Amino acid sequence: MSDVETKEAVYVTDQLIADDIDAYLVQHEHKTMLRFITCGSVDDGKSTLIGRLLYDSKMIFEDQLDALQSDSKKVGTQGQEIDFALLVDGLAAEREQGITIDVAYRFFNTEKRKFIVADCPGHEQYTRNMVTGASTADLAVILIDARKGVLVQTRRHSYLCHLIGIKNIVLAVNKMDLVDYSQDVFDRIVEEYGAFAREIGIESFTALPISGFKGDNITTLSDKTPWYKATQYAGITLVEHLETVEVLSSVDADKPFRLPVQWVNRPNLDFRGFSGLIATGSVRAGDKIRVLPSGKTSTITRVVTYDGDLEEAVAGQSVTVCFADEIDCSRGSVISIADNPPQTADQFEATFVWMADEAMVPGRAYWLKVGTQMVSATVQEPKYEVNVNTMEKLAAKTLELNAIGVAELTTDKQIVFEAYADNRTLGGFILIDKMTNATVAAGMIHFSLRRSQNVHWQAVDIDRKQHAGLKNQRPAVLWFTGLSGSGKSTIANLVEKKLHRMNRHTFLLDGDNVRHGLNKDLGFTEADRIENIRRVGEVSKLMTDAGLIVITAFISPFQADREMVRSMLPEGEFFEVFIDTPLKVAEARDVKGLYKKARSGELKNFTGIDSPYEAPRNPEIRIDTTVISPEEAANLIVDTLLGDA
């Protein structure tokens, strides 16, 4: 260890461990926890700072130090000195390339607290990782290289931390040893940063002059910066500051009670409990509560845990509560204090951080998860995108990977929500691609749009059941999908004729016909195709409400769009009919001469040629037109439809 600069700055592990382990354990038991992130690039000495914190709090063991020393000599960037960065860069690719790719989580303790550090890469292309790390942080340490001052990336990191709602910002002016511990340098940087922070709405921050490499002002005050005591930050060390700032969960405890229900606990007929993590507020037996979205009220009778019933539980605790009344409550419900419940809505404005290689597709249906609610949602074209380096608002048609923008969002059901600024749990959401199941975006709800609060469903006396009853049939949608020229229209026509002969009330919606009227304003871009399908879906739904059997014949190449229509309809009423004709066969038929045009480049975005067709994975009916005739296919479809009914 001799070649490490240890000085007096080493954080002394509590002497208590050796002297009185029981007393130490009591002390450790009562520690609180702070989660923070460090932002900066390799050059700012971020990994070195974390390595230093781990080292000074004795979280680096001898075998790790040995490995570190040999790695430092092999691939380190600090000459013969220990390169703490190597301790933090865990993936082989990172060590080889000397960059941090992914968020890494590190742990250390002091006498007062346990710390979880999310180490976030500083490169622009990894915005998504920084947002990920920031989402669970109580505090952010923004690192600045004292020689370089406030850089574009400093602004970007600060903006992202502010966006995600971090209230405690620490400006760590690092590498002070390389500027002779100059107060002028420090003051200039703090002033410049202060002006920028005010501009983007950061209310306050704490600035410290440090050297992660030498250990100045990390765990003990440095004698190299005597002037630091006289600044407004009163000369506290980084660790002291981290030990004393208020943590998020104690702020959340003072808000109104909200418990998103994860799971209903019903071991036997005598016990019915609702389990979840308390998002905000506190709860005790006797509290009057309201369950959203139903709005039904009851009283808490017990707060149950394995270790006995609790008198009171607060934000951040996982509990199970019981009610006095048998009211409807299940996964996705939110239990709230009765007189101050959150709202429900289905249209919102929100900020999005796009996290997938595939750009946002306005109009496409994604899964949206907020708290324990999972719904289908579509996003409008962005109102604007934010340039994360300049904070300028730019016009945008979509959001690409790592882009941040504001857009409107519509969910297929009302969700229980609060503005993100008031409640991270009920205001923060993720979007999931329905095809790949990847998490493609994170979002933060600003507010619900007025129109969704004012447009109410008009209750009608004659409902869909009665419409269908009069026609003596069960409504359904036979949704044909397949390549152009696969035989959709031909078979769909035969199916309608058969059903008509059987006195069924039907309606055939054909792709080409719809584009002459209802959808004549739409072209063939991806967004227009999605809107085309959405409108057909809505019309089909109205027709099933009227009791009809609807037959549609559209290429409808995207699984997500077909799923969107499926999710509009009651369970069992949507039949995906896959007319499975190989491209070769369809192209050989080329009834309308379209493939020829597409091949010659005359026709753009043609499915199967320069636009993909996503075959259904689990269609209700699959017709292989290379094996059976259109007549046989129509019989099979009718039999399946009616047999199922």
Add this chain to the structure above:
Amino acid sequence: MKTLTHLERLEAESIHIIREVVAEAEKPVMLYSVGKDSAVMLHLARKAFYPSPPPFPLLHVDTTWKFKAMYELRDKMARESGMELLVYQNPEAAEKGINPFDHGALHTDMWKTEGLKQALDKFGFDAAFGGARRDEEKSRAKERIFSFRTSSHGWDPKNQRPELWNLYNARKARGESIRVFPISNWTELDIWQYIHLNDIPIVPLYFADKRPTVERDGMLLMVDDERFPLQPGEVPVERSIRFRTLGCYPLTGAVESEAKTLPEVIQETLLTTTSERQGRAIDKDAGGAGMEVKKQQGYF
């Protein structure tokens, strides 16, 4: 207003994770390796669903080379928790007589990595809880809590789903699965302290006692049964030892110790100067990236 302690927050987070999996997965299972981390994970599962028993089985991917004391505790804990215990041994490894003395890295590969994949496929589990912690090893520090695996169980560290707030995306296609690590954010000290505060039963091997040992390649190995092949001139020596981590007994190094109580064990842990995985041969395979490579192949 009361501020929760770090252990209260960790406990709440872990319970939340376990419940999310049960709510969203079709067929979850808990991997139970009988070590101290498994003990804490099992205890958290019991807390999560109380008064119901945890609504999933325990799965022990057995290498047949665990310490005897581990098998005893395993069976006891399954009885006590009211959970079904599934034990899986890779039949191919058994047939070929793969063992840690003759086959080195192949032993771990066949019994553990392959055995785990086979077991998950055989029972059709789509989500498996594991007791890994981020402070254990460098590549673990970068793994998500919900770690997504392809249908061939591969892990792609560069293509992990972002995990924001406490929102977990458990959606997957048929055949794909997730490994879930509810105690990702616990440290070794947290584990010990939680066991202490909650009086959680653990394998007695964690406490010092006189045990027959031999010294090999700088590791102290315990002679747990008659299958241990002694080299010419090698005689087991009684030493007061304990284990910081438990695996296959021929691969797990002991430390000399007098710590007979939990506080003494914790004290020793805190004052020690080597990390806990140091006693395990597995991390040393394949150079510095040993665990990362193993995980890509489907190891937990």
